[in-house]
Amino acid sequence: xxxxxxxxxSVGIFNHNSGTVEVVDGEIxxxxxxxxxxxxxxxxxxxxxxxxxxxxxxxxxxxxxxxxLNVTGGTLTKGGGGNIVVGHGNSxxxxxxxxxxxxxxxxxxxxxxxxxxxxxxKVSLTGELRAPAIQVAVVNTxxxxxxxxxxxxxxxxxxxxxxxxxxxxxxxxxxxxxxAQGYFVENIDSANIKTGGAIFDTNGFSVSIGAINTGxxxxxxxVLTGEGGLTKTGAGTLTLxxxxxxxxxxxxxxxxxxxxxxxxxxxxVTVTGGGLLGVSVIDxxxxxxxxxxxxxxxxxxxxxxxxxxxxxxxIDVGTLTLTGATGANVVNIVGTGYQVNVPVPLVSYDxxxxxxxxxxxxxxxxxxxxxxxxxxxxxxxTIDLVVSEIKxxxxxxxxxxxxxxxxxxxxxxxxxxxxxxxxGDAVYFRDGASTYTVQLPGTVTPGAFVAFTNxxxxxxxxxxxxxxxxxxxxxxxxxxxxxxxANDFTxxxxxxxxxxxxxxxxxxxxxxxxxxxxxxSGNIVLAGGTxxxxxxxxxxxxxxxxxxxxxxxxxxSAAAANLTIxxxxxxxxxxxxxxGAGTLTLTGxxxxxxxAAARVDAGKLVIDGTANPTxxxx
Numbered sequence: 001x002x003x004x005x006x007x008x009x010s011v012g013i014f015n016h017n018s019g020t021v022e023v024v025d026g027e028i029x030x031x032x033x034x035x036x037x038x039x040x041x042x043x044x045x046x047x048x049x050x051x052x053x054x055x056x057x058x059x060x061x062x063x064x065x066x067x068x069l070n071v072t073g074g075t076l077t078k079g080g081g082g083n084i085v086v087g088h089g090n091s092x093x094x095x096x097x098x099x100x101x102x103x104x105x106x107x108x109x110x111x112x113x114x115x116x117x118x119x120x121x122k123v124s125l126t127g128e129l130r131a132p133a134i135q136v137a138v139v140n141t142x143x144x145x146x147x148x149x150x151x152x153x154x155x156x157x158x159x160x161x162x163x164x165x166x167x168x169x170x171x172x173x174x175x176x177x178x179x180a181q182g183y184f185v186e187n188i189d190s191a192n193i194k195t196g197g198a199i200f201d202t203n204g205f206s207v208s209i210g211a212i213n214t215g216x217x218x219x220x221x222x223v224l225t226g227e228g229g230l231t232k233t234g235a236g237t238l239t240l241x242x243x244x245x246x247x248x249x250x251x252x253x254x255x256x257x258x259x260x261x262x263x264x265x266x267x268x269v270t271v272t273g274g275g276l277l278g279v280s281v282i283d284x285x286x287x288x289x290x291x292x293x294x295x296x297x298x299x300x301x302x303x304x305x306x307x308x309x310x311x312x313x314x315i316d317v318g319t320l321t322l323t324g325a326t327g328a329n330v331v332n333i334v335g336t337g338y339q340v341n342v343p344v345p346l347v348s349y350d351x352x353x354x355x356x357x358x359x360x361x362x363x364x365x366x367x368x369x370x371x372x373x374x375x376x377x378x379x380x381x382t383i384d385l386v387v388s389e390i391k392x393x394x395x396x397x398x399x400x401x402x403x404x405x406x407x408x409x410x411x412x413x414x415x416x417x418x419x420x421x422x423x424g425d426a427v428y429f430r431d432g433a434s435t436y437t438v439q440l441p442g443t444v445t446p447g448a449f450v451a452f453t454n455x456x457x458x459x460x461x462x463x464x465x466x467x468x469x470x471x472x473x474x475x476x477x478x479x480x481x482x483x484x485x486a487n488d489f490t491x492x493x494x495x496x497x498x499x500x501x502x503x504x505x506x507x508x509x510x511x512x513x514x515x516x517x518x519x520x521s522g523n524i525v526l527a528g529g530t531x532x533x534x535x536x537x538x539x540x541x542x543x544x545x546x547x548x549x550x551x552x553x554x555x556x557s558a559a560a561a562n563l564t565i566x567x568x569x570x571x572x573x574x575x576x577x578x579x580g581a582g583t584l585t586l587t588g589x590x591x592x593x594x595x596a597a598a599r600v601d602a603g604k605l606v607i608d609g610t611a612n613p614t615x616x617x618x
Contacts, residue, residue: 019051134147260279487514540565
């Protein structure tokens with residue numbers, strides 16, 4: 001306890017420059033007790049070096065006392081029960097937490113700023129705060145809580161307001177997300193972006209600000225205001241919904257920032273470093289407006305949903321600046337409502353500038369079955385999406401068993417029979433075909449995927465040809481597909497049901513029935529189905545794999561066969577299932593189970609990796 005009431009107010013100051021303070025069973029109180037007439041206790045803890053560990057409550061300005069924790073170096077770690085509370089006591093006392101250097105690390109509990117008393121927490125310079133969640137103005141509308149983010153780093157899962165008057169000032173601190181969160185900033189009465197700006201690093205997660213909370217007594221959607229700008233960094237997605245109203249610019253240097261036509265944040269937008277600006281159409285007659293948009297090694301993601309289509313340009317720009325080499329700026333298209341030869345105005349501009357021009361733009365991802373181009377409509381000053389074809393071929397085999405670009409062995413899922421496959425088409429192989437033995441005489445380069453969704457009939461894919469390009473194979477439902485062609489596609493395989501049966505396997509990067517993707521574990525995903533080796537002799541491959549769902553497995557059918565996989569295994573869900581009478585030998589280092597035990601249904605599983613596994617095997 002630093003500064004307490006003992007028949008009257010006292011002042012306590014503790015200077016911690018080195019060494020360790022460890023509180024095992026107790027709590028830390030800084031400024032304990034006081035009242036409005038007799039005075040208040042006052043405590044100050046100056047942490048400049050060394051370490052503090054505590055496994056319970058930390059109270060700064062408690063029960064009416066005034067308290068301050070200044071962290072200019074060292075580390076304070078709070079685990080166990082309770083929270084760190086800045087300002088408590090239903091009085092006019094004030095709690096202050098200042099972190100200018102060093103680290104405050106809350107491994108369990110939350111940071112509360114203002115609980116029945118005024119509280120202020122400030123992170124600045126090189127200071128760092130880590131907290132699972134930060135609640136500002138926990139209760140009582142009389143005494144507010146203020147979180148000042150003026151530099152340094154805050155790592156948290158959420159910043160939200162309680163029942164009091166909550167203020168957060170964004171002024172240069174990098175806020176790093178530590179998990180996915182639909183309400184990353186919520187119920188803050190004043191979320192003010194100052195000139196130092198709001199910097200959000202999504203850190204590989206998807207987080208949202210401004211989403212409508214449908215719960216009981218839910219607060220209104222969060223709005224960011226102020227004269228400063230917003231910077232989005234890091235992998236992952238930040239979604240800004242509703243009428244965001246900050247007036248500064250927006251900079252996207254990594255990952256994706258998604259906004260909508262409801263936004264009122266109309267300052268200049270810059271997209272660089274492979275970042276993406278995503279815009280969703282919520283009103284067919286309303287655009288997302290910005291004074292300027294610069295793309296420099298960045299891109300756009302245009303989504304016509306939930307409106308389903310757009311009449312006005314999705315983005316309305318004053319000056320559009322395109323910089324970079326040919327194809328440097330990617331435009332991804334998602335959503336519905338597109339029609340053949342009906343131009344969709346993606347971006348309108350007053351001025352088109354930059355050294356890249358239209359050549360710097362290229363179409364990236366498109367809805368399945370859609371083929372389109374980007375056109376600069378110089379008369380209307382719009383960049384349009386012009387759709388030339390919408391087709392999703394499904395194998396029918398009514399004329400022959402040949403898969404090429406000339407024989408009309410396909411039906412169009414969007415209407416029409418006896419259509420031809422064209423390179424770039426995503427294709428389906430379903431039940432209901434005339435033949436399930438498919439021959440590839442030459443090379444085909446499908447679009448987004450080759451999907452086998454057969455439930456009762458087994459497919460066979462053979463011939464002297466191959467599947468090439470960046471496509472991937474997707475297997476769903478209970479039946480199998482046997483593939484013997486030497487394919488060199490690079491998109492990998494995902495098996496969600498049934499099995500893909502192959503007579504041979506090669507190393508990563510080399511042609512094989514499952515393509516020529518690298519040996520990375522993410523290129524073979526066993527998400528409930530089986531990759532089955534049907535060869536009768538020993539085989540080896542350096543490819544890794546990922547167990548992505550319960551019942552994902554590898555089969556070795558011949559009792560005399562031994563398949564050795566030296567690539568790294570990984571597991572995100574479920575546990576590996578070994579099937580078939582043969583032997584599967586794993587020599588790579590990694591996990592073969594996550595939410596379930598690995599299982600040997602038949603044959604033999606030999607594990608000879610270098611890791612220290614803790615996975616249960618049954």
